[in-house]
Amino acid sequence: MVDWFGISRVVGEPGVLPQRAQKLDASLPLREGELLIDVERLNIDAASFKQLKAQCGGDAKALAGAVEAIVAERGKMQNLVTHSGGMLVGKIREVNAKHPQFSTLQVGQRIATLVSLTLTPLAIRRINAVKLDIDRVDIEGHAILFPSGIFALLPDDLPETLSLAALDVAGAPALVARYVKPGMTVLMLGAGKSGALCLAQARAAMAGQGELIAADISQSALDSLKQLELCDRSLVIDATAAVATMEKVAALTNGRMADLVINCASVANTEMASVLSCRDGGQVIFFSMATSFTAAALGAEGVGKDVTMVVGNGFVPGHAELTFKLLKENPRLKAFFAERYC
Amino acid sequence: MVDWFGISRVVGEPGVLPQRAQKLDASLPLREGELLIDVERLNIDAASFKQLKAQCGGDAKALAGAVEAIVAERGKMQNLVTHSGGMLVGKIREVNAKHPQFSTLQVGQRIATLVSLTLTPLAIRRINAVKLDIDRVDIEGHAILFPSGIFALLPDDLPETLSLAALDVAGAPALVARYVKPGMTVLMLGAGKSGALCLAQARAAMAGQGELIAADISQSALDSLKQLELCDRSLVIDATAAVATMEKVAALTNGRMADLVINCASVANTEMASVLSCRDGGQVIFFSMATSFTAAALGAEGVGKDVTMVVGNGFVPGHAELTFKLLKENPRLKAFFAERYC
Numbered sequence: 001m002v003d004w005f006g007i008s009r010v011v012g013e014p015g016v017l018p019q020r021a022q023k024l025d026a027s028l029p030l031r032e033g034e035l036l037i038d039v040e041r042l043n044i045d046a047a048s049f050k051q052l053k054a055q056c057g058g059d060a061k062a063l064a065g066a067v068e069a070i071v072a073e074r075g076k077m078q079n080l081v082t083h084s085g086g087m088l089v090g091k092i093r094e095v096n097a098k099h100p101q102f103s104t105l106q107v108g109q110r111i112a113t114l115v116s117l118t119l120t121p122l123a124i125r126r127i128n129a130v131k132l133d134i135d136r137v138d139i140e141g142h143a144i145l146f147p148s149g150i151f152a153l154l155p156d157d158l159p160e161t162l163s164l165a166a167l168d169v170a171g172a173p174a175l176v177a178r179y180v181k182p183g184m185t186v187l188m189l190g191a192g193k194s195g196a197l198c199l200a201q202a203r204a205a206m207a208g209q210g211e212l213i214a215a216d217i218s219q220s221a222l223d224s225l226k227q228l229e230l231c232d233r234s235l236v237i238d239a240t241a242a243v244a245t246m247e248k249v250a251a252l253t254n255g256r257m258a259d260l261v262i263n264c265a266s267v268a269n270t271e272m273a274s275v276l277s278c279r280d281g282g283q284v285i286f287f288s289m290a291t292s293f294t295a296a297a298l299g300a301e302g303v304g305k306d307v308t309m310v311v312g313n314g315f316v317p318g319h320a321e322l323t324f325k326l327l328k329e330n331p332r333l334k335a336f337f338a339e340r341y342c
Numbered sequence: 343m344v345d346w347f348g349i350s351r352v353v354g355e356p357g358v359l360p361q362r363a364q365k366l367d368a369s370l371p372l373r374e375g376e377l378l379i380d381v382e383r384l385n386i387d388a389a390s391f392k393q394l395k396a397q398c399g400g401d402a403k404a405l406a407g408a409v410e411a412i413v414a415e416r417g418k419m420q421n422l423v424t425h426s427g428g429m430l431v432g433k434i435r436e437v438n439a440k441h442p443q444f445s446t447l448q449v450g451q452r453i454a455t456l457v458s459l460t461l462t463p464l465a466i467r468r469i470n471a472v473k474l475d476i477d478r479v480d481i482e483g484h485a486i487l488f489p490s491g492i493f494a495l496l497p498d499d500l501p502e503t504l505s506l507a508a509l510d511v512a513g514a515p516a517l518v519a520r521y522v523k524p525g526m527t528v529l530m531l532g533a534g535k536s537g538a539l540c541l542a543q544a545r546a547a548m549a550g551q552g553e554l555i556a557a558d559i560s561q562s563a564l565d566s567l568k569q570l571e572l573c574d575r576s577l578v579i580d581a582t583a584a585v586a587t588m589e590k591v592a593a594l595t596n597g598r599m600a601d602l603v604i605n606c607a608s609v610a611n612t613e614m615a616s617v618l619s620c621r622d623g624g625q626v627i628f629f630s631m632a633t634s635f636t637a638a639a640l641g642a643e644g645v646g647k648d649v650t651m652v653v654g655n656g657f658v659p660g661h662a663e664l665t666f667k668l669l670k671e672n673p674r675l676k677a678f679f680a681e682r683y684c
Contacts, residue, residue: 005618017584017645119644148646148647150643241357243349244357276347286635289636289640296635297654297655298631300657301513302458302461303359304492304657305490305657306657309652310650311638311639311651312639313642313650314640314643
């Protein structure tokens with residue numbers, strides 16, 4: 001039977017998922033349904049890299065040794081302090097015949113993994129370079145993706161750094177595509193990377209009907225989005241101030257409020273601003289990782305607000321392709337992204 | 343202008359919502375849109391009452407004094423340590439003409455508030471009794487509901503303790519009513535109070551087509567639900583063991599998994615069992631207050647699962663009436679509720 005989630009790769013903890021496991025078995029040969037990758041580089045999670053840098057006093061060689069030691073011990077690159085991982089880039093070396101995409105994948109294709117390094121079996125043969133300024137470790141080695149392990153084929157016609165920056169938040173615009181309909185008033189809280197992509201996708205889904213409002217604490221971030229024509233209106237707000245945010249949205253919409261609120265804020269305590277800015281019967285999608293479940297659930301109840309609140313799932317089928325397409329079809333957005341996030 | 347959320351009742355903290363405020367102004371007269379209640383009893387939140395009991399060494403008189411002191415100081419019954427509140431029961435004394443339900447409410451009707459005491463202006467004239475065994479304080483005094491403040495009319499034909507026990511979780515079955523369709527396979531995680539009500543509502547919404555699976559760690563809880571014919575199948579599972587739960591659901595559904603998973607579990611770390619037990623393209627509603635937003639969002643991404651995840655909003659219009667109706671139309675459920683939760 002195909003081991004969809006790689007449970008058989010967990011060492012010594014029966015029934016535990018790879019992400020929570022202490023140690024994974026990265027040995028070959030490949031098992032049923034798996035994908036083998038020749039790894040070129042590890043993009044280490046920012047929190048993890050910062051911790052490693054501090055531990056090694058900023059010394060690249062010591063950091064290389066620390067990464068080698070973790071992977072040798074755990075069979076995966078999961079930081080012992082922050083418990084976070086990152087992702088990797090490499091070339092497909094082998095696809096087992098039972099992998100769900102066996103018929104379309106080709107050996108040699110360059111891919112980026114979209115599942116965390118914390119659940120990816122990994123073996124390092126040698127470390128070629130440590131890039132201290134961009135949280136990157138260039139290696140030779142192999143990694144294994146389980147049949148459920150999502151990844152993206154890296155396009156030839158986009159710079160790799162741009163593709164990787166976009167992949168980081170690809171789930172957001174893909175989910176937005178399902179919720180935005182022509183004629184809606186859409187409020188975006190947060191004018192950062194995922195906010196910009198979501199606005200571009202919302203613009204496409206609205207087909208010229210409806211209104212896109214971008215809200216952020218930074219006037220200059222909003223100005224950038226307006227220059228790119230990614231929003232119709234903009235609002236300088238502090239989304240942790242729920243009532244003030246609501247009042248500004250009410251003034252801008254003549255009291256109708258937003259049909260859909262998309263929360264891409266990077267700070268905590270923005271749940272109530274989202275709920276209060278949404279009309280009764282409307283929808284809120286939370287993408288912010290700072291979202292508190294109880295603050296959202298109890299907050300909406302506390303103000304008697306009938307809104308549908310959705311947890312922003314980072315995975316939507318086809319999300320990588322959708323996001324690459326957005327960038328390719330929006331040369332100005334692409335240039336903005338390249339300048340800002342690469 | 344009507345002050346929908348009672349911001350004008352907050353003392354000394356402009357723009358802060360009443361729930362987060364240090365002090366509320368419970369003074370009369372009533373303001374635009376407000377509702378005045380002659381309070382009979384406070385049902386103190388369990389965590390709060392436990393703390394007060396410990397602080398007062400289990401002495402009822404001391405506890406009465408502590409409650410009086412808090413309400414005198416803060417203008418609301420919000421515990422200084424646990425920060426939690428509770429709800430109240432009383433009679434309508436006055437309805438301002440701008441209250442949204444002015445035309446239908448009558449002075450003298452008995453109601454229970456569905457918003458927390460942490461945001462309800464309250465003044466106590468005297469304390470009549472402290473019921474140490476049921477977390478209740480009987481008082482004379484008044485409370486104010488803002489126009490957004492939700493409440494339920496207490497039905498004459500249900501015992502009050504039963505109504506209050508049901509109101510505690512009324513949001514869950516009302517939201518379930520929106521999501522369950524005939525023909526679905528519905529998995530309920532958690533066979534407690536909200537689980538039983540949700541199953542009864544799902545049964546009604548399925549109109550005889552589809553399958554209801556109840557899952558819980560307790561065989562006896564499941565046996566009770568089966569006796570009440572609230573589920574078609576039952577599964578003894580530990581929902582913190584995601585993979586084992588998934589495998590049992592797969593075996594029971596011949597690999598089809600659930601179309602809708604309703605999480606009413608009372609323990610943490612059940613997000614992944616919910617996600618993995620749901621089919622691709624299915625839906626998960628999280629009602630458990632132990633739900634972690636990031637565990638749900640990142641967990642679904644980590645296993646590449648395309649499920650719609652909904653935050654269980656405790657407020658759905660008409661939820662109290664819907665829940666009372668469920669109990670009245672299900673005499674056996676009502677008897678079970680009375681025995682178990684009153």
